[in-house]
Amino acid sequence: MTEELNSFPQVLTIAGTDSGGGAGIMADLKTFQMQHVFGTAVVVAVTAQNTLGVQDSFLLPLEMVDAQFASLASDFKIKACKTGMLGDAAHVHQVALNLQKYDFGPVTIDPVMVAKGGAPLLSQDAIATVKNELLPLANLITPNLPEAEALTGIKATSEQEYPQLARSLQKMGVENVLIKGGHSNAEVVRDYALLADGTDFWVSSPRTHTNRTHGTGDTLAAAITAQLALGHTLSEAIKIGKQYVTKAIEQTIQVGHGHGPLNHWVKVD
Numbered sequence: 001m002t003e004e005l006n007s008f009p010q011v012l013t014i015a016g017t018d019s020g021g022g023a024g025i026m027a028d029l030k031t032f033q034m035q036h037v038f039g040t041a042v043v044v045a046v047t048a049q050n051t052l053g054v055q056d057s058f059l060l061p062l063e064m065v066d067a068q069f070a071s072l073a074s075d076f077k078i079k080a081c082k083t084g085m086l087g088d089a090a091h092v093h094q095v096a097l098n099l100q101k102y103d104f105g106p107v108t109i110d111p112v113m114v115a116k117g118g119a120p121l122l123s124q125d126a127i128a129t130v131k132n133e134l135l136p137l138a139n140l141i142t143p144n145l146p147e148a149e150a151l152t153g154i155k156a157t158s159e160q161e162y163p164q165l166a167r168s169l170q171k172m173g174v175e176n177v178l179i180k181g182g183h184s185n186a187e188v189v190r191d192y193a194l195l196a197d198g199t200d201f202w203v204s205s206p207r208t209h210t211n212r213t214h215g216t217g218d219t220l221a222a223a224i225t226a227q228l229a230l231g232h233t234l235s236e237a238i239k240i241g242k243q244y245v246t247k248a249i250e251q252t253i254q255v256g257h258g259h260g261p262l263n264h265w266v267k268v269d
């Protein structure tokens, strides 16, 4: 196939599945679909999960992770990619090796560690591997507050500390940082972006009082990845991504009995 015939924007998520359909690869693919990019996936982990929690999980054999990367590289023209649940140090290492081997465009790292219901999605010893091997490959990292604290060792008690967290992550080799404020208690939910050139800005929304926030982080990072593939600058992509996730939380749908999923059907302007 000529490159011209292979030009529709194609993106990749490297993450875990959520049988409940609200988070992980399922949230990513729904988000990609709504942003009019073609979504592909490298499955690193499978979870038996619903809105009540994670009942079981299984990490795929490393060779199967490699095989999926190779399949995509030999056929698709991936313009941007993102990572989500990576499970343990060996899988983080294998993903980092593959991201060095193949050019899948700018890499957004969503350093998923713990599910909203409390289940661990990354082993403790893998945090060092994320820092040493994955962060230097990232164009953007999108930690929530507990993840930013785990990576930097800096405890954030107020929004004033977000710039310090972001600068500390930049020093670890990530070009651009988006600290997500969903886990704060503030009535206005503010995320802080620090870009490679030193410019910074906040994106804000009113807090929606709901427990239907399963997959918010995945959805935001997937929307940003899609917008980058469509040719937007990173600051535009972050602003569009934040608008999308805000609406998807606000215009809730009723599915399941616990931490419900978002409404991925909402339109982005």
Ligand SMILES: Nc1ncnc2c1ncn2[C@@H]1O[C@H](COP(=O)(O)OP(=O)(O)O)[C@@H](O)[C@H]1O
Binding pocket: 143, 144, 145, 180, 181, 182, 183, 189, 190, 191, 205, 206, 207, 208, 209, 210, 213, 215, 216, 217, 218, 220, 242, 245, 246, 249
């Ligand atoms: N209750 C809420 N109301 C409005 N926006 C929210 C709410 N919770 C999270 N967000 C937004 O959703 C996105 C994901 O944030 P967060 O929940 O902190 O990430 P994660 O899902 O990784 O824990 C951010 O843009 C954040 O501002």
Ligand SMILES: Cc1ncc(COP(=O)(O)O)c(N)n1
Binding pocket: 015, 016, 017, 018, 023, 024, 025, 047, 049, 084, 085, 112, 114, 115, 116, 117, 121, 213, 214, 215, 216, 217, 218
């Ligand atoms: C496979 C997978 N990936 C990511 C999340 C995080 O989503 P959340 O923090 O909203 O539970 C999850 N629960 N499951």
